[in-house]
Amino acid sequence: MNQRKVKSMHSKLSRLAKNECASYKDGACAVQRCGRCIVAIETDSMPGNICGYFVRSVLPAVPELHAEYVDTFPKGHALRNEKPKLSDCKRCGESFEKRGNAAKYCSDCRALNDRDKARARKQKERREMSRD
Incomplete structure (x- = not known):
């Protein structure tokens, strides 16, 4: 200003x-x-x-x-007095306050999603190692 x-x-x-x-x-x-x-x-x-x-x-x-x-x-x-941005979680459907524009999951589902992605990433790594 x-x-x-x-x-x-x-x-x-x-x-x-x-x-x-x-x-x-x-x-x-x-x-x-x-x-x-x-x-x-x-x-x-x-x-x-x-x-x-x-x-x-x-x-x-x-x-x-x-x-x-x-x-x-x-x-x-x-x-x-800004109203928080609310969005629905893609995994459980609950409403949650978004921290950023890319937020898709509530805090509980975010942890579960990270765990699932880590599991899939590790499985893929192990499959590629067994081929060699």
Whole structure:
């Protein structure tokens, strides 16, 4: 995310905190130790650290800004609320959370499948050795 977008989002968040946040009084936040609802910390394209009350209660009132803010967090962050990718196991049919695009089996069936493949590979190796 470029600096212009980060600064724009930061100013929108600041304006929202000043106008709508109940814990924002006299130019300071009553919840944050530093006294600011929005602390400018530049980390991995995140616009800043916002107090929990603001994120839970005030920010969802503006869905576009909330979505834009949440998109700045890295994948797997608690605020992203990403639903895990579920898929059906090719062996047992149970639903499981995919770890990658190539995942076909749940963890139990993956171990069984690896064991079966190792057995078949070893049998093939032994057959080829007996021919020689």
